[in-house]
Amino acid sequence: MAVIIIGVVLLVAAAVGFYFMRRARDELHAMIGAETLPVNQLELLRKASDDVGARGGFRKECEVVGAAHPRPEGVLISELSKTVCVWFRYVVKRRYERVRYRDGRRHVDRGSETVAEHTSWEGYALRDDHSVLIGVDPNGTKPDRPEQVVDRFEPHNPQGPTVFGFQLPNILDNSGTVGYEYKEWVIRPGRRLYILGEVHDKIGPLVIGKPEQKGFFIISTRSEQEVRDSLRTQHRLLAFGIPAAALAAIVCIVLGIVL
Template sequence: MAMIVIGVLLLVGAGVGFYLMRNARSELHAMIGAETLPVPQLEMLRKASDDIGARGSFRKQCEVVGAAHPRPEGVLVSELSKTECVWYRYEVKRHYEKVRHQDGHRRKTKHQEVVAKHTSWEGYALRDDHGVLIGVDPNGTAPDRPEQVVSRFEPHRPQGLNLFGIQLPNIFDSSTTIGYEYTEWVLRPGHRLYILGEVHDKIGPLVIGKPERDGHFIISTRTEDELRKHRTQLHRWLSVGVLVAAPVGLVLIVLGAILR
């Protein structure tokens, strides 16, 4: 039975790996096929679209590079570290123990759960190398490799009973909480960005965001060359994993069925 379970897990892993492999290849091809355009050239293309009566209908999938810039309302302030930024994300995890009794023994197992998380949805801008701004609509998309500004663990200290000014230990506290893990990531103004997406003028000014139909949307603090290298390596390793896991999984399932 164990062989069949392991075989099924390997096949599931191979399926997930195949999906990730295809996605990595698709992103790589999208980056290779997309032009990196300066914002002034995008403005010229948009003007040509306006001239033929298609105002508000301009669409162009491409890449833009430049520095992150705050939205007109100003910078955001992250929740945990109070860092001025254009984007942030935080997560709070509770680490706890579960106690169970089995065969006369008391066993503890450690677990964790996310008790709070948030990703900023506010738009920001990118200033290209010509000094021209273009809006960025993240729509909840987390950037690749943002700066981590918080990574700490705080042990849980249950409060005892205060009796006439004397703090007594709380012997009735049945909490199994070990502590809380806090993490936070930000994009600061001025941070260099590479963005692959679709430029449009639906709201007037040019904005780059997720394509309405097919296409990829990538916001990264890495360069295009670094991303291409990463996707190539990822595709290679996933290919090896799928080619190994799939046949081994099938063999284990067949052997397990024969030996039952």
């Protein structure tokens, strides 16, 4: 029975791996098929669209590169580290231990749960290599390889967890709490970004964001070539691992049935 369960787990892993392999391939193809355009050229294309009576209806899937720039309202300040940024995300997890007694023996189960998390939704801008700005609508998307500015663990405080000296209410207190893990990521102003998405003029100025229909939206602190190389490596590894996992799953299930 145990061998059959292992086989089923391997089959599920192969199916999940197949999904990610196809996604990596599709993302790579989208990057290869998209042009990297300066904002000035996008403005010319938008003007041509306006000239034929399609004001506000311009759509163009492409890539843009440049430096992150604050929105007109100014920079953001991240919640945990108070870092000046244009985007941030934080996660707070509770680590716990649960004691169970079975067959006269003491068993300790360890785990964690997310008690707080937030991703900034505010837009920002990108200044291309010709110093022309274009808006960026992150739409809650997690960027690839943002800078991690917080990675710390604080032991459990019976009075409640603290966030860099700020006392939080102790609504989750129980004897199993070991402590709290804090992580935060940011994109600072001036950070060079590669963005694949859809440029539109729905609100007037040009903005790049998630495509309305099918398509991919990638915001990365890595270069286009680095992202492509990573996707190729991921695809190759999965292309090798999926058949191996599927074959092992079949062998385990057959052995489980026969034995």
